[in-house]
Amino acid sequence: MSKNERKTENLIRDGLRVLGYYADSNTISIEEQKSNIEPVKKLLKFASKTGGSGIGAPEFIISSPDNPDFLLLIECKASVKEHISPELKKYLAGKNLEETELQKIKRIQKYAVDGALHYASFLAKEYNVISIAISGESKSSAEITCYLTAKGSEQFKILQTKQAQPINSLVPWDDFIEHATFDPTVQKMRFDELMAFSRELHDFMRDHAKLTESEKPLLVSGTLIGLRNKAFAKSFDEYAPEELQREWMRVIKEEIQKAEIPKAKKDNMAQPYSSIAVHPELGKPTKHYPRSILHELIKRLNEKVWPFISVYHDFDVVGQFYGEFLKYTGGDKKALGIVLTPRHVTELFAALANVHKNSKILDICAGTGGFLISAMREMMRTAQTDAEQKRIKQQGLVGVEQQPNMFALAASNMILRGDGKANLYQGSCFDEAIIKAIKAHQCDVGMLNPPFAQSDEELHELYFVKHMLDCLVQDGTGIAIVPMSCVIVNHPARSELLKHHTLEAVMSMPDDLFYPVGTVTCIVVFTAKVPHSSTKKKTWFGYWKQDGFIKTKIKGRVDLNDNWSAICKRWIEMYRNREVHAGESVMHYVGAEDEWCAEAYMETDYSKLTQDDYASVVKQYLAYRLLGATAVEVSDD
Numbered sequence: 001m002s003k004n005e006r007k008t009e010n011l012i013r014d015g016l017r018v019l020g021y022y023a024d025s026n027t028i029s030i031e032e033q034k035s036n037i038e039p040v041k042k043l044l045k046f047a048s049k050t051g052g053s054g055i056g057a058p059e060f061i062i063s064s065p066d067n068p069d070f071l072l073l074i075e076c077k078a079s080v081k082e083h084i085s086p087e088l089k090k091y092l093a094g095k096n097l098e099e100t101e102l103q104k105i106k107r108i109q110k111y112a113v114d115g116a117l118h119y120a121s122f123l124a125k126e127y128n129v130i131s132i133a134i135s136g137e138s139k140s141s142a143e144i145t146c147y148l149t150a151k152g153s154e155q156f157k158i159l160q161t162k163q164a165q166p167i168n169s170l171v172p173w174d175d176f177i178e179h180a181t182f183d184p185t186v187q188k189m190r191f192d193e194l195m196a197f198s199r200e201l202h203d204f205m206r207d208h209a210k211l212t213e214s215e216k217p218l219l220v221s222g223t224l225i226g227l228r229n230k231a232f233a234k235s236f237d238e239y240a241p242e243e244l245q246r247e248w249m250r251v252i253k254e255e256i257q258k259a260e261i262p263k264a265k266k267d268n269m270a271q272p273y274s275s276i277a278v279h280p281e282l283g284k285p286t287k288h289y290p291r292s293i294l295h296e297l298i299k300r301l302n303e304k305v306w307p308f309i310s311v312y313h314d315f316d317v318v319g320q321f322y323g324e325f326l327k328y329t330g331g332d333k334k335a336l337g338i339v340l341t342p343r344h345v346t347e348l349f350a351a352l353a354n355v356h357k358n359s360k361i362l363d364i365c366a367g368t369g370g371f372l373i374s375a376m377r378e379m380m381r382t383a384q385t386d387a388e389q390k391r392i393k394q395q396g397l398v399g400v401e402q403q404p405n406m407f408a409l410a411a412s413n414m415i416l417r418g419d420g421k422a423n424l425y426q427g428s429c430f431d432e433a434i435i436k437a438i439k440a441h442q443c444d445v446g447m448l449n450p451p452f453a454q455s456d457e458e459l460h461e462l463y464f465v466k467h468m469l470d471c472l473v474q475d476g477t478g479i480a481i482v483p484m485s486c487v488i489v490n491h492p493a494r495s496e497l498l499k500h501h502t503l504e505a506v507m508s509m510p511d512d513l514f515y516p517v518g519t520v521t522c523i524v525v526f527t528a529k530v531p532h533s534s535t536k537k538k539t540w541f542g543y544w545k546q547d548g549f550i551k552t553k554i555k556g557r558v559d560l561n562d563n564w565s566a567i568c569k570r571w572i573e574m575y576r577n578r579e580v581h582a583g584e585s586v587m588h589y590v591g592a593e594d595e596w597c598a599e600a601y602m603e604t605d606y607s608k609l610t611q612d613d614y615a616s617v618v619k620q621y622l623a624y625r626l627l628g629a630t631a632v633e634v635s636d637d
Contacts, residue, residue: 004078004079004137005076005077005078007078007137007138008076008077008078008134008135008136008137008142009059009076011134011136011137011138011139011142012059012060012074012076012134012170015139015170016030016060016062016170019170019171019172019173020172020173021062021172021173026065027064027065027066028062028063028064028173029062029063029064030060030061030062031060031061031062031063032059032060032061033057033059034055034057035057035061037061037063039126040061040063040071040123040127041055043122043123043125043126044056044057044119044122044123046122047118047119047122049105049108049109049115049118050105050109051101051102051104051105056118056119056122057119058073058074058075058115058116058119058131059074059075059076060072060073060074061073062074062173064173064177067177069127069128069151070127070128070129070130070177070180071123071127071128071129071130072129072130072131072132072173072176073116073119073120073123073129073130073131073132074116074131074132074133074134075112075113075115075116075119075131075132075133075134076112076133076134076135077110077111077112077133077134077135078135078136078137079135079136080135080136080141080142080143081135082110082111082112082135083111083112083113083133083135083143083145084111084112084113084114084133084145085107085110085111085113085114087099087103087107088107088111088113088114088117111133112133112134112135113133113145113147115133116131116132116133116147117131117147117149117156119131120147120149120156121149121154123149124149124150124151124152124153124154125151125152126151127151128148128149128150128151128180128186128189129148129149129151130146130147130148130159130176130180131146131147131148131149131156132144132145132146132147132170133145133147134170144168144169144170145158145168146158146159146166146167146168146176147159148180148183148185148186150183150185150186150189151186151189152189153185153189155185157183157185159176159179159180159183160179160183161179162179162182167179181311187312188562190308190312191315193304194304194305194308194317194320195320195324195555197300197304197305198320198321198324198325199324199554201220201297201300201301201321202216202324202325204296204297204300205219205297208281208286208289208293208296209279209281209282209293209297210279210281211276211279211281213325214405215275215276215279216325217318217321217322217325217368217405217409218272218273218276218405218408218409219276219297220301220305220318220321221318221408221409221412221413222248222252222273222276222412223248223297223298223301224301224305224306224309224317224318224412224416225251225252225255225256225412225415225416226248226251226252226255226298227298227301227302227306228255228415228416229251229254229255232247232251233302233306236248236295236298236299236302237291237295237299241283241284241285241291241292241294241295242283244283244292244294244295244298245276245277245278245279245282245283245294246277248277248294248298249273249274249276249277252270252273253270255415256269256270256415259415261411261424265411265424265426268404268407268408268426269407269408269411269412270408271404271408272404272405272408273408281293282294282297305317309416315373316343316346316368316369316370316373316374316413317413317416318368318369318409318412318413318416319340319343319367319368319369319370319373319409319413320343322340322368322409323340340367340368340370340449340514341367341370341371341449341481342513342514342557343370343374344547344549344559344564344568345481345509345513346370346371346373346374346375346447347374347377347378347568348523348568348571348572349371349374349375349447349479349481349523350371350374350375350377350378350447351378351568351572352479352523352525352572352575353375353445353447353477353479354477354576355375355378355379355445356378356379356382357379357380357382357383357384357388357391357392359375359379359396359444359445360395360396360397360398360441360442360443360444360445361375361376361379361396361397361398361443361445361446361447362398362399362438362441362443362445362446362447362468362471362472363398363399363400363446363447363448364399364400364429364438364446364448364464364467364468364471365400365401365429365448365449365450365451365464366399366400366401366406366410366424367401367406367409367410367449368406368409368410368413369399369409369410369413369414369424371447371448371449372397372399372410372414372447373413373417375396375397375445375447376392376393376396376397376417379392379396380392393417394423395423395441397414397423398423398424398425398438398441398443399423399424399425400424400425400426400427400428400429400434400438401424401425401426402426402427402428402429404426407424407426410424411424423441425437425438429464429467430467435471438471439471442473443471443472443473443476444472444473444475444476444477445472445476445477445478445479446468446469446471446472446476446477446478446479446480446528447478447479447480448464448465448468448478448479448480448481449480449481450464450465450480450482451464452482452483452519460486460491460493461480461482461483461486462482462486462491462493462494462497463493464480465478465480465482465493465497465524465526466493466496466497466500466501468480469497469500469501469526469528469529470500470528470529472528472529473528473529474528474529474530475527475528475529475530476527476528476529477525477526477527477528478501478525478526478527478528479523479524479525479526480523480524481509481521481522481523481524482521482522482524483519483520483521483522484508484520484521484522484597486522486524487506487522487524487595487596487597488595488596488597490592490593494592494593494596495592497526497532497592498531498532498533498591498592499531499532500529500531501526501527501528501529501530501531501532502526502527502530502531502532502534502535503524503525503526503532503539503590503596504525504526504527504539504540505523505524505525505539505540505541505542505575506522506523506524506525506539506540506541506542506596506597506598507522507523507525507541507542507543507544507571507575507598508522508541508542508543508544508545508597508598508599509521509522509523509544509545509547510544510545510546510547510549511545512551512557513547513557515551515556515557516556522596522597523544524596525575532591538587538588538589539587539588539589539590539596540575540578540585540586540587541585541586541587541588541596541597541598541601541602542571542574542575542584542585542598543583543584543585543598543599543602544571546567547564547567547568548561548563548564548566548567549564582602582603583602583603584602585598585602586598586601586602586603588601
């Protein structure tokens with residue numbers, strides 16, 4: 001190494017010192033030229049720049065036990081002329097990088113960016129890697145470029161702020177982590193890991209804890225509430241098995257008491273956790289878990305889930321776990337009225353309603369709070385001041401949930417975010433006292449996924465929709481997702497709806513949106529307290545059957561090819577501009593006795609039909625006829 005490169009290293013050390021990297025060795029570890037972290041040593045074992053099988057390492061490797069899945073590496077060169085190779089510049093501009101192995105070796109040896117990304121390609125197998133290339137001998141002339149390679153990815157990108165500005169300087173460790181944490185690729189990777197863990201946790205609880213399906217999500221949400229207590233998070237492993245359950249319940253009650261909600265609501269929220277606190281299996285030691293099952297469960301949630309939820313405050317972790325656990329339950333979920341709203345649909349609702357910092361959101365069937373959390377996320381994006389954010393948290397979210405267990409989950413979701421708790425009500429949304437309370441909030445946006453397939457005619461999905469709209473202010477926007485039968489089959493509730501409210505739009509959703517539940521649905525959008533007949537305008541109908549999600553055996557429906565963002569943007573533009581496209585959307589006058597769906601009025605775009613489409617339909621028809629005939633023969637016998 002040249003003497004001048006030593007100057008660059010000293011420049012880096014001075015910069016890190018000023019930014020507090022050396023202040024606490026227990027919080028941040030800075031290693032030079034090598035690493036004593038076993039997984040890092042293993043990954044760098046064959047990372048030599050010579051192209052052989054030797055060990056390689058950048059000038060600096062920085063890590064922290066508080067962010068165990070992140071590494072920051074720094075590669076430096078003395079001259080700014082050696083910052084990035086011409087070949088890599090062309091590659092970043094979109095041209096192919098064609099080179100021999102020898103050319104590659106020379107490039108990564110000579111240039112800072114090339115070398116930094118070389119090491120990142122090895123370390124990204126197990127870490128999110130922030131790779132920093134620094135060239136130059138003085139602070140005034142130094143050139144700095146920061147890249148991010150998400151764990152498990154072979155692709156790198158310029159590290160940016162939330163405002164999409166590239167970072168071209170050394171910044172404090174926490175700032176680097178924050179910028180990387182909210183990168184979409186890292187978020188998706190972490191979410192996928194979380195969902196994989198939820199499946200593991202379900203199997204663990206099924207095999208060892210002997211919990212009922214309703215108790216599993218309560219254990220998750222209660223433990224996450226308990227882990228908000230820093231003393232409990234550090235000391236839970238020190239309690240004897242028979243003491244831990246009592247302490248678990250005590251800490252939950254303590255955290256609930258800290259919440260700014262009425263005492264009656266606190267008691268209602270705490271009650272569902274009490275049965276878990278005395279569950280006989282949780283306190284037992286086993287051959288594989290000598291402390292107890294509860295010790296192991298808390299440990300796993302503390303390691304795998306708490307770091308996620310402590311960062312991504314706008315994510316419905318409890319709801320995602322509940323939905324994942326629900327996939328494995330026996331019986332007919334549809335008959336129970338349990339149809340949880342997919343996350344991308346809750347986000348779609350917030351976009352359709354165009355929520356902002358001054359909105360007030362109402363969900364009369366709140367479930368785990370998914371609609372409220374997605375709405376809050378959009379509202380917070382438009383908030384500029386602490387006062388505006390405080391208003392959103394204290395006044396902007398209103399929810400009602402009847403089931404005690406589900407209410408506890410929704411309230412825990414709000415507690416984990418430190419907001420919205422005082423505006424959650426437990427009980428029937430048709431109860432007069434609750435109606436009076438929620439109307440007092442003067443909500444201007446309603447979001448709803450009502451209970452599906454209720455046998456009581458008075459609890460038909462459309463009556464829930466009408467009730468939501470009745471609780472909004474005049475000209476408020478109400479959005480609901482309901483079974484397609486609600487917009488096809490004539491029902492008295494439809495006349496009641498149009499008598500008082502305007503049907504603005506109906507969107508036919510993908511047939512398998514709620515997979516594995518087979519309910520086919522649509523989204524209805526109303527303007528509250530403006531009679532439909534008074535507007536004398538057409539309703540917009542969208543045919544939104546392809547959302548880009550694909551059914552998989554293990555994960556269910558997932559956005560496997562990252563198509564949803566573009567599809568959602570197009571849908572929102574079509575809806576807001578009332579665009580009409582053959583095969584996609586149509587405008588039409590409708591009344592209570594008409595069909596409220598795009599399929600009834602939309603023109604088919606035959607130019608998009610192919611011979612394969614025709615053959616597929618013929619095969620489906622033949623299969624139907626064959627299966628139908630077989631069924632008749634069997635029944636006749």
